[in-house]
Amino acid sequence: MTFTAAVSGASGYAGGELLRLLANHPDIEIGAITAHSNAGARLGDVQPHLHSLADRVLQETTPDVLTGHDVVFLALPHGASAEVAAQLPADTLVIDAGADHRLEDPAAWTKFYGSAHAGTWPYGLPELPGHRAGLAGARRIAVPGCYPTSVLLALCPGFVAGLLESDDVVVVSASGTSGAGKAVKPHLLGSEVMGGMSPYGVGGGHRHTPEMEQGLSRAAGKRVSLSFTPTLAPMARGILTTATARVTPGTGYARLRQAWEDAYAAEPFVRMLPEGQWPTTKAVLGSNHANLQLAFDDHAGRVIVSCVIDNLTKGTAGGAVQSMNIALGLDETAGLTIQGIAP
The missing domain is CATH 3.40.50.720 (NAD(P)-binding Rossmann-like Domain)
Structure with missing residues (x-):
């Protein structure tokens, strides 16, 4: 049909x-x-x-x-x-x-x-x-926002499994200029963007923040608050999100890794990369795929998850x-x- x-x-x-x-x-x-x-x-x-x-x-x-x-x-x-x-x-x-x-x-x-x-x-x-x-x-x-897509894919497995604390989530994302739309804006001209990066929407002011908190809170079954800082990268398309959160007492790397692998094992468009391989936006350009990698910072008691997607796909x-x-x-x-x- x-x-x-x-x-x-x-x-x-x-x-x-x-x-x-x-x-x-x-x-x-x-x-x-x-x-x-x-x-x-x-x-x-x-x-x-x-x-x-x-x-x-x-x-x-x-x-x-x-x-x-x-x-x-x-x-x-x-x-x-x-x-x-x-x-x-x-x-x-x-x-x-x-x-x-x-x-x-x-x-x-x-x-x-x-x-x-x-x-x-x-x-x-x-x-x-x-x-x-x-x-x-x-x-x-x-349809979710592009930043929330990357953030929710990065962190939801940990909240669903009860492995993450809900009150100290920090996310920094870099996006290509296409995320700002096609209208002509002086600060998005090639000569302004090429060769540099810059933050924007700093201090909790980005419109995607409540959408991220909504999705994470649903996954956790309780209120999750986060600090989100978007940055503009000198590329046309793509998002690299690095999300961190404190882990619950007694949680280590093996348990974290298993939770993420279990969450996405049957998903056609989300892939946990082999240990030691970190995501790059180039690898997902033009595809409907998300690549993720995870690390555990034992000193800080935090999980770090990187997720890349094509913001337009x-x-x-x-x-x-x-x-x-x-x-x-x-x-x-x-x-x-x-x-x-x-x-």
Whole structure:
């Protein structure tokens, strides 16, 4: 059976990545492709890498254009998805790649995003305990943020196993510039970014912080607080997250390693690397894969977990397609690749 899919925000990085994946999906026929300021443009002029779709014309993003498809992907700015989604039929599978439907706490949404909370949808990170079952048959799905994807994959096994303390979690992540979107910003110009790194959103101000705490708290069964510092790296795409937490008394390396290996042993897109091999963003470029490695700092009593993902694939579009596959009852890996690109 073939399903029709519409992609909104198709001129942006997330929308372009969705189209790249869907164009190779055996069970998907791409329908409407929409945008806002680029409506009326030829897709090949704004996404020149999408050769098979180059002559398609971007339509306006309206409920009328999107209605009638089996699946609608909303790759829209934060705060823009909810209004569109509310006007789509209940039996349409709507997958929001923005933040509008990720948070459970309305107060956290208002604090970090400054608008009314639109409600909470099933969370599209199937590797977390219980989430895959919640996606099966769903008709509304919220795709996780790219940073939370890497952080939750890095730390949730330890919290689920009861091996980590909940009050001293520290995360530092480096992301490529595509994470900031496609709009022109002076501080993201090549001459500003190349050859250097810089932090931003320091001091608990990054919008993904409550999403990370929400996921970790669910895994732990109690409140988890963390300090998160994102940094901008001189690369187009990719995330390297280094997450640390204090371990519970009596927990050592072997027990930690076993917990992570058990958690991901059957997962097609998450891999614990062999001992001694550390993740590199290059190894997951263009793939829906996450690579992890773990160390135990006995002196500090802390676990250190490094996780790499491609922020546009596993961190956004790949996670959306993976969730779609589960919701529609398709092979979870359909249209996705485990292999990275080198050099």
